[in-house]
Structure formats: structure tokens, C-alpha cells
Amino acid sequence: MAYAYDVVHDTSDPNKVLSEIHRVLKAEKLMADNRRETTLPDNRKHTGSSHHTQRMIISVTVLVQNKGRLSLSTMEAPAFEIYMNDVIGNGFLALSVCVGKEMGLYDEMCSLESPATVQQIADKTNLKERYVKEWLGSMVAGKIVEVDQDSRLYHIPDQYKDYLKNPMITMAPIMTLLANQYRKLKSCFTRQGPNGYDFRGYPEYYSWLESIREVMADDIVDKDMIPHYGDLIDKLTEGAIVADIGCGTGNICIAFAKRFPKTTFLGLDYGGEAIAKGRALVSKEKITNVEFEQVDATDMPQSWGNRFDMAYAYDVVHDTSDPNKVLSEIHRILKADGIFSLVEIDMQSPHYENKGDPMAVMNYTFSMYSCLPNSLAVPPSAGLGACWGVDKIRPCLVQTGFKIVKEEQQTVEPNRHFICKKIVGGMA
Numbered sequence: 001m002a003y004a005y006d007v008v009h010d011t012s013d014p015n016k017v018l019s020e021i022h023r024v025l026k027a028e029k030l031m032a033d034n035r036r037e038t039t040l041p042d043n044r045k046h047t048g049s050s051h052h053t054q055r056m057i058i059s060v061t062v063l064v065q066n067k068g069r070l071s072l073s074t075m076e077a078p079a080f081e082i083y084m085n086d087v088i089g090n091g092f093l094a095l096s097v098c099v100g101k102e103m104g105l106y107d108e109m110c111s112l113e114s115p116a117t118v119q120q121i122a123d124k125t126n127l128k129e130r131y132v133k134e135w136l137g138s139m140v141a142g143k144i145v146e147v148d149q150d151s152r153l154y155h156i157p158d159q160y161k162d163y164l165k166n167p168m169i170t171m172a173p174i175m176t177l178l179a180n181q182y183r184k185l186k187s188c189f190t191r192q193g194p195n196g197y198d199f200r201g202y203p204e205y206y207s208w209l210e211s212i213r214e215v216m217a218d219d220i221v222d223k224d225m226i227p228h229y230g231d232l233i234d235k236l237t238e239g240a241i242v243a244d245i246g247c248g249t250g251n252i253c254i255a256f257a258k259r260f261p262k263t264t265f266l267g268l269d270y271g272g273e274a275i276a277k278g279r280a281l282v283s284k285e286k287i288t289n290v291e292f293e294q295v296d297a298t299d300m301p302q303s304w305g306n307r308f309d310m311a312y313a314y315d316v317v318h319d320t321s322d323p324n325k326v327l328s329e330i331h332r333i334l335k336a337d338g339i340f341s342l343v344e345i346d347m348q349s350p351h352y353e354n355k356g357d358p359m360a361v362m363n364y365t366f367s368m369y370s371c372l373p374n375s376l377a378v379p380p381s382a383g384l385g386a387c388w389g390v391d392k393i394r395p396c397l398v399q400t401g402f403k404i405v406k407e408e409q410q411t412v413e414p415n416r417h418f419i420c421k422k423i424v425g426g427m428a
């Protein structure tokens with residue numbers, strides 16, 4: 001007897017493998033290939049999809065609407081098994097979605113005038129046909145792409161195209177980026193392992209950040225920042241000095257600068273790769289009212305004291321190793337009555353408040369792989385994590401000497417925007 005368990009499809013020459021197995025077997029022996037047709041009696045034959053795989057594709061509604069948020073009821077064991085199979089199955093699907101996004105497959109398929117063959121899709125994307133075929137298999141199984149049974153032509157339904165072209169799908173490639181950190185993360189979990197790892201050893205992070213900010217920056221500025229500035233808008237129009245703390249790849253800073261050409265913007269970040277990308281974009285777009293400097297927000301130049309009319313920190317403070325120091329540095333560099341605009345993830349710190357919230361799942365996971373290790377990497381290693389919570393943010397701002405003038409829920413990203421005024425001499 002010989003058996004080949006989950007092997008034949010992996011070989012470069014399956015026919016040769018089968019004929020070799022045939023050759024080494026004695027006459028009339030049983031050969032079992034676990035992949036497809038088995039030697040089971042007819043009524044027990046199956047096509048390789050196991051009981052668990054079958055169940056994985058049964059979707060179950062375990063998310064219950066609760067006050068506009070999703071909450072998860074505790075499940076019985078069978079429902080939990082189905083739920084977990086869904087979770088894992090969708091994890092695989094998400095990895096294929098990353099490929100679809102990054103290899104331009106969605107973009108090309110969304111622009112197809114009519115359903116196409118595998119070869120046509122491969123030609124349109126200039127990719128290898130065999131890989132495209134495998135990807136299409138996963139997309140069809142995952143119900144994102146349709147295939148016609150007779151013609152074998154593939155298409156994306158029209159009603160799916162908006163989503164697939166939506167900026168949110170640019171979140172998908174972050175999963176592969178995070179997965180690259182998996183080994184490092186595991187060693188950070190162990191007691192003898194390192195405390196963390198920071199963005200500066202992680203240049204792909206800035207490339208990903210740039211890719212999402214390219215599509216979101218204008219909306220962030222137009223919909224979620226400027227409309228809440230009230231009187232400050234006049235000042236920005238007439239000409240002011242603004243600091244973008246932890247500006248990343250500079251896209252938000254540049255979007256601001258375009259809208260307020262008389263105001264000078266200074267984007268600072270401690271990541272050299274981030275600053276280089278910001279500078280490249282400024283020179284490409286020939287913008288003259290933005291500068292980028294590589295500066296650590298926990299220790300800004302002494303000469304910046306009382307210099308800025310406004311500062312903002314978009315999705316940054318929780319990433320730093322010393323958020324209290326960053327906030328007090330921001331306070332120091334602002335003029336008296338200067339405005340600080342803080343944007344952080346809109347969550348509550350107690351875990352039970354976020355039960356069943358899919359956005360919280362994403363935020364916590366992202367934070368565990370990225371924000372938390374970054375903050376823990378360097379002393380004093382505050383380790384707030386992205387989900388430190390608006391309930392903790394408010395007292396922190398007040399203790400630093402800011403008065404919270406306004407709080408707004410953002411619409412482009414699930415963030416909260418605190419508009420604060422610098423109070424001189426004591427707590428706000």
C-alpha cells in the first residue's frame with residue numbers, strides 16, 4: 001500500500017508522482033489519495049471538502065444589534081464552533097482580499113465591460129494566469145466574484161464595486177503587514193523577550209500609511225477637521241503657524257496646507273522614512289507652505305516654545321512611549337490660547353464596553369501588533385495602546401493644562417476629535 005496525504009497537488013509533476021506510486025506498488029494494491037476521489041464506497045464518497053469546511057461556509061447570525069452597535073451574545077457550543085469556523089475561514093478570505101487589492105485585480109475586474117475568462121483577467125492585470133486562477137477560486141468560494149457555470153466567465157457584481165473601490169479596502173493589506181511582525185510579537189509576549197519594536201524598524205508601515213492617507217487625507221481634513229474649528233478658520237485663512245505632531249507621511253498636513261496657503265505648516269515625526277515621504281510629496285506637488293522635520297515629539301526643540309497658533313496630533317499620542325510628555329511638549333510649543341486638536345480612536349477603555357464591536361476587534365488587533373509594541377519599545381514605555389479610551393483621554397488633557405472646548409465623533413475614521421485650548425498657569 002502507499003498513501004499520499006494532502007501532497008499530490010503540491011508537487012510540480014502530479015502525473016509523474018502518481019505513476020511513480022503506481023510503479024512502486026505491488027500488483028493490485030490499494031492507493032489512497034486523500035485529496036479527491038477516495039476508495040470509500042459510493043454512498044460515502046466526497047470531494048475533499050470536510051465536514052468542518054462545509055460548516056465553515058454556513059454563515060450564522062450571532063451579532064445582535066444593540067443601541068446601534070453590535071454586541072455578541074454568549075453562544076451554545078455548536079453555534080460557537082460554527083462561529084469560530086467562520087472567523088478562521090474569513091481570515092483566509094481576508095488574505096486573498098489583500099492579494100486582490102495589492103495586485104490590482106479588483107481594480108481591473110471592476111472596470112471589465114463584460115465577464116471575462118481567467119486568461120483575459122490575467123492579461124489585463126499582466127499577472128500569471130495560474131495564480132490568478134487560484135485567486136479566483138478563493139474569490140468565488142468567498143462570494144466576492146461570480147462565475148458562470150457554463151461559460152466559466154468571471155465578473156464582480158455591479159453592486160459590490162463601490163465597496164471594492166472604497167478606501168476601507170485599503171485596510172486589507174495591513175493584515176499581511178501585521179503578519180510580518182508575528183514572530184517579533186510572539187517574542188514580545190514572552191517574559192524574557194523584548195518589550196516591543198518601533199515603527200522606525202518597519203519601513204513598510206510607512207508605505208502602507210501613505211497608501212491609505214493618499215485616499216483619505218482630503219476627506220479627513222474637509223469633513224472631520226476644518227468644520228469644527230469655528231473662529232480658528234479665519235485665523236488659518238489669514239495666516240498662522242501650525243504643527244502636525246507625528247505627521248507620518250505628511251498627507252494630512254499637505255491637505256491642510258493646500259486649503260490654507262497663507263498658513264505655515266510644520267510636520268514633525270521621529271520616523272526618517274515618514275519625513276522623506278512627506279518631503280517628496282511636497283516637492284512633487286510644489287507646495288511652499290509646508291516643512292517636514294525629523295523630531296521626537298517627546299523632546300521638541302527648546303526654541304519652539306510659545307511659537308504655534310495651533311497643533312494637532314492625528315492618531316499619534318497613544319503610539320508614543322511617553323504620551324504625558326508629548327502632551328506637555330505640545331502645551332509648551334503653543335502660544336497662550338493656542339488650539340490643540342487631538343484625534344484618537346473613539347473607544348471606551350473597559351473591555352466590556354466594546355463587546356461584539358467588529359471595529360474594536362480591528363483596533364485591538366492592530367494595536368497589539370503595531371501601536372502597543374511601538375509605545376513599549378522605548379522607555380518609559382507607557383503602552384497605552386490604540387484603545388486607551390476617551391474616558392482616559394479627557395482627564396489626561398485637563399491635567400496637562402488644556403481646556404476641552406468641543407468633542408466630535410469623526411465620520412471618515414472611527415475616531416474622536418477633541419478641540420482644546422491651551423490654558424496658561426495650572427490645570428484647565
Ligand SMILES: C[S@@+](CC[C@H](N)C(=O)[O-])C[C@H]1O[C@@H](n2cnc3c(N)ncnc32)[C@H](O)[C@@H]1O
Nearest residue numbers: 246247248269270271296297314315316319320
Ligand atoms: C498612526 S501614525 C499616524 C501618522 C499621521 N498622523 C497620520 O494620521 O497619517 C503614528 C505616527 O506617529 C509617529 N510617532 C510615534 N512616536 C513618535 C514620537 N515619539 N515622536 C514623533 N513621532 C512619533 C510614527 O512615526 C507614526 O508616523
